[in-house]
Amino acid sequence: MGEGSGNQVQHAEAMLLMQDVLDIQSRALLDGDVSAMRATLSMPYRRVTFDIDLIVEKDTDLHIEVDAFANSLRNLGVNQLIRLSTDAEFINDHMIEGYYVTHALRNATQMVPSYLNRIVLQNFDGVWRAVEVASEFESRGWPINLMHFAAEGSVRKPKELNDQRRNVKNPLPVYQQFLDRLTDATRDQDFDAYMALCDLPYTCHGNALDTLMVTPEDVRPFFDLTVDMISGDKADTFERMAETAQFLGPNIMCGYHNSVFSKDGQEAIPAIKSRMILKHIGMGWKLKHVTNSIANETYPYGAPKPTDALPTHREIQERTKSWPTSL
Numbered sequence: 001m002g003e004g005s006g007n008q009v010q011h012a013e014a015m016l017l018m019q020d021v022l023d024i025q026s027r028a029l030l031d032g033d034v035s036a037m038r039a040t041l042s043m044p045y046r047r048v049t050f051d052i053d054l055i056v057e058k059d060t061d062l063h064i065e066v067d068a069f070a071n072s073l074r075n076l077g078v079n080q081l082i083r084l085s086t087d088a089e090f091i092n093d094h095m096i097e098g099y100y101v102t103h104a105l106r107n108a109t110q111m112v113p114s115y116l117n118r119i120v121l122q123n124f125d126g127v128w129r130a131v132e133v134a135s136e137f138e139s140r141g142w143p144i145n146l147m148h149f150a151a152e153g154s155v156r157k158p159k160e161l162n163d164q165r166r167n168v169k170n171p172l173p174v175y176q177q178f179l180d181r182l183t184d185a186t187r188d189q190d191f192d193a194y195m196a197l198c199d200l201p202y203t204c205h206g207n208a209l210d211t212l213m214v215t216p217e218d219v220r221p222f223f224d225l226t227v228d229m230i231s232g233d234k235a236d237t238f239e240r241m242a243e244t245a246q247f248l249g250p251n252i253m254c255g256y257h258n259s260v261f262s263k264d265g266q267e268a269i270p271a272i273k274s275r276m277i278l279k280h281i282g283m284g285w286k287l288k289h290v291t292n293s294i295a296n297e298t299y300p301y302g303a304p305k306p307t308d309a310l311p312t313h314r315e316i317q318e319r320t321k322s323w324p325t326s327l
């Protein structure tokens with residue numbers, strides 16, 4: 001079999017696998033079946049329209065999303081939700097990117113204009129789940145519902161020549177490597193090396209604190225604080241330990257980790273839970289957003305006050321609607 005035939009077989013397989021997921025999701029959305037929808041998604045997953053770009057991280061948020069969409073279908077009188085694959089390809093052995101068209105019908109009547117979507121699926125232990133969904137309309141906020149439908153733009157994108165998903169099978173080691181480089185710069189008290197890993201402006205968030213880092217001078221107090229913590233009486237060891245990481249686009253990675261400060265082998269302060277959104281720029285990954293489980297209410301602060309709760313990306317977006325928190 002020639003190379004062209006092999007590509008055709010792969011294309012057909014990708015189309016079938018994607019259509020299977022779409023069919024399950026269509027029925028789940030029409031029925032308002034959160035459990036069935038949850039089985040087709042990897043959390044966190046990225047949800048995009050022309051006016052939102054957010055990460056859905058919690059089952060409670062998914063429940064809100066499915067309920068809102070299902071209710072809008074009922075209010076429109078939709079009794080057929082048909083989503084048909086139009087194109088699909090394997091990005092790598094365990095990821096598929098494709099396009100499909102959504103038709104929301106009452107019998108044979110179109111209740112809203114049909115619209116194009118882009119979806120990325122990933123294979124988790126033999127089960128294909130969505131990690132990214134983009135839809136070609138303006139949703140006028142979140143949760144998404146078709147009562148506010150307004151067609152706009154296109155979700156079709158030219159292929160990224162430097163799509164990191166094609167080169168990296170597992171993003172977790174890449175995320176840990178980035179954390180190690182960031183931590184090493186702090187240990188070495190090398191501010192220039194630290195800043196080389198940041199894409200200004202970037203945003204920094206806590207449980208009650210939102211800070212826009214525009215210049216190196218904005219970042220310096222945080223860097224100096226961390227250097228002081230591990231070189232003084234508070235701690236002598238500092239580690240960032242990755243837990244999970246996920247691609248949410250060709251050059252976007254979302255990761256979760258714990259920052260651990262120790263003194264003489266004992267925990268100096270409770271571990272700080274964190275989420276970082278990294279963007280691949282040029283030859284490497286850079287920090288674009290960071291959220292920490294801290295209760296501090298002002299910046300700069302003298303010492304972090306760890307908490308158990310890490311604010312979600314959606315909660316951050318609600319608090320900072322005019323900020324560059326989109327991915």
